[in-house]
Amino acid sequence: xxxxxxxxxxxxxxLWPHSSWAARTAFQAQCEDSMAKAVSVLYSTPSGYTxxxxxxxxxxxxxxxxxxxxxxxxLTKTExxxxxxxxxxxxxxxxxxxxxxxxxxxxxxLYSPVVVxxxxxxxxxxxxxxxxxxxxxxxxxxxxxxxxxxEVTVRAALARRFNDKPLYARRGQAMALxxxxxxxxxxxxxxxEMAKVDPLQAAxxxxxxxxxxxxxxxxxxxxxxxxxNRNR
Numbered sequence: 001x002x003x004x005x006x007x008x009x010x011x012x013x014x015l016w017p018h019s020s021w022a023a024r025t026a027f028q029a030q031c032e033d034s035m036a037k038a039v040s041v042l043y044s045t046p047s048g049y050t051x052x053x054x055x056x057x058x059x060x061x062x063x064x065x066x067x068x069x070x071x072x073x074x075l076t077k078t079e080x081x082x083x084x085x086x087x088x089x090x091x092x093x094x095x096x097x098x099x100x101x102x103x104x105x106x107x108x109x110l111y112s113p114v115v116v117x118x119x120x121x122x123x124x125x126x127x128x129x130x131x132x133x134x135x136x137x138x139x140x141x142x143x144x145x146x147x148x149x150x151e152v153t154v155r156a157a158l159a160r161r162f163n164d165k166p167l168y169a170r171r172g173q174a175m176a177l178x179x180x181x182x183x184x185x186x187x188x189x190x191x192x193e194m195a196k197v198d199p200l201q202a203a204x205x206x207x208x209x210x211x212x213x214x215x216x217x218x219x220x221x222x223x224x225x226x227x228x229n230r231n232r
Contacts, residue, residue, distance in 0.1 A: 031100035040158035057119030076139035127217035
């Protein structure tokens with residue numbers, strides 16, 4: 001949670017310390033009574049996918065090399081994406097030189113585009129095609145199952161940080177400080193949470209799974225791949 005620790009430290013620099021008040025100031029009362037609470041909204045977009053059967057397994061092997069002496073027969077390829085938008089309703093106190101803000105933060109998560117490749121040498125509907133496609137569907141399911149978990153984790157972290165009373169900063173600084181926190185703290189944190197799917201994907205492509213796929217369908221896969229291995 002290194003990024004979150006940074007975000008919390010950054011928050012201390014942004015907040016007007018409560019310990020300096022014997023009681024609520026008039027400005028604090030105005031902010032807390034008239035400003036809505038800070039709000040963070042996070043949602044994930046279900047990712048559709050397309051199946052592509054136009055790239056040879058040679059081409060797929062070049063896109064993502066597999067273990068030694070193997071070809072990549074299928075491949076599920078995507079990119080994780082996130083967007084963060086910020087609005088800052090603000091009240092200013094000309095006496096103290098502070099402002100209070102109630103941040104409105106919206107985060108969207110998705111994988112896009114999602115393309116499931118099966119080598120063009122494998123005829124759609126054939127036994128080998130179906131076996132390779134089933135393997136790639138495991139990769140697809142792993143991506144789709146991971147996204148809601150990221151949503152839960154990031155939503156809880158955002159709520160701990162922002163769903164509270166208004167934040168205080170020197171006049172004219174709140175927006176810039178918050179934007180910097182989002183860019184240097186939250187964006188890398190979210191990217192790291194999305195990337196936690198990578199070891200889950202790697203765990204699917206075991207040597208045992210490669211060996212199994214090479215022997216399915218009464219040698220159908222081997223009959224296509226073996227000549228390519230000889231020509232390597």
